Amino acid sequence: MIRILAAFLAAAGMAQAQTLDFPSNASLQEEVIRPADSYLLPRGIWDQGEMPSQTVEGRVTQQAWRIAAPSLTTLQLVRPLREQLRNDRYQIIFECQTEACGGFDFRFAVETLPPPEMRINIGDFRFLAAERRAQDGPEYLTLFISRTAEAGFVQITHVGLENETAPPIAQAAASPLRAFGTVSDASLSEQLAQAGRAVLADLNFETGSAQLAQGDYPSLRALADYLANTPSRTVALVGHTDSSGALETNIALSKRRAASVLERLVSEYGANRAQLEAEGMGYLSPLSSNLTEAGRTANRRVEVIVTSIED
Template sequence: MIRRLCLALPLLASPAQAQVLDFPSNANLQTEITEALDSYDLPTGIWDGTAIPTKTVEGALTRQAWRIEAPSLTTLQLLRPLREQLRNARFDILFECQTEACGGFDFRFGTEALRPPEMQINIGDFRFLSAERMSDEGPEYISLFVSRTAQAGFVQVTRVGVANEEEEALATTTAPPLRAVGAVEPLDLATRLEQDGHTILEDLTFETGSAQLAPTPFASLTALAEYLLDNPNRTVALVGHTDSSGSLAGNIALSKQRAGSVLERLVSDYGISRAQLEAEGMGYLAPIATNLTEEGRQANRRVEVIITSTE
């Protein structure tokens, strides 16, 4: 059971009007950090090439990581109900962005985030929001960092403001379960690419230290090949990822080799034009699961496909 927390979101000036973020009942609190007095560099803009614009705020600080058992939802579907709750509680949205529009990799690692496995941030699919409101007690600030993996959605909540003596909850889980409307079967690869601009080739497997695909056919490659043949003007990047075993330089080289082996299979077995493909490697810099377990390491050994054409 989720325990009630020691901070409140007071509505206007009256503690009796306390407002909480209400997560869906299929959400679980993974971790919480509280400080009676601390500071937080609240992001207020996108990565500008050297840094993220921030506003340093001070007060009682709470950070939480939530896991929502709804793998088919988009980051927008995860964020939208929480954003509306903040607006209804008279917060002003200071800043909001999505993935590359935030600054991508640089934004993800340029601001404070709780560590996996409690909080998972996929650098290819995340949203960020910061908000503030004023009351007689003083200013209050909230930020939401939302991402998802193939298994679940994740939300980090950071709140800075005046401590509430009545020990109201920062967040509860009384809202209905959050599900994708009408989602019975997972979206096919072509739909995921068109909808999200990227997807994981989930049935590919790589042993630690190996860049070779098994000689058997893979359904994800068949689906990707069909998509590329149907859309000859589309170009994609195949991006390899590894677990954290070994050095960064070695893993970047290995991950690029894995992506390259997928590229060669698409060319040789499916007749895909090399002009539609490129291969890159990220090493262990973009995990989607913890590297502390074998299951997590296996999930991190993957190849993603990202649409790179602009038309």
């Protein structure tokens, strides 16, 4: 039977630490508690064979959570948890996403719980490390966040002193997360505000080409309006393919298609180029199964993803 996780140590004279509120469609998959141990805390990206880190000691607790909803984004997962940590006096000391973390090398340099309880998509993950200073010493918390086509996954690692009277570190009591992208009744601006991403579903590329076909695209007009109304916001246009062909070829094609969309946004819809970037994921982040034609069609897409860390 899964035990309730040990609580955060509250600073003397201050209120007890709040519990991280996961959505109600989340479930605890595994918990590991090491009463007295050490943890190698990442404090920077993997670069040239090295990853800045700090060895921290104390009661080490790790949990793996699964959030049952398709098409979730790692940004959608991390935003409410990050805000809760800040509200609970944690300082974010390091945060990164996928390739900016160091990609494959970073992922395997960080201690994680094994699958199937914790699944990490090497093409789509985020990492966050936070620290809080209390009278009796520091405590540390990291989040490793990823997603598959079926669900989102979050690993919590907490290191600190044991406090039997504090509340559990996490519970599934918040409203369920709504995964946008296939929801027709949500506007693009609503999807970006609430989920941090949206699929530009009306785009049409010329056969065998990365060139966006001529035509009026309501999704691009809506995106240009969104960017004009939020001039401090930045977004990435991310191309995706199905699994046909070599990975390198698909990544190159998906990035060229995203770049074509970027140019159209700037030239015909008046978007500010400084708010845009174009990237390609190839077939590394599918929305659906590549075993069916319908799934492959859904996977061939361009998404817009909010990249601004601060609102």
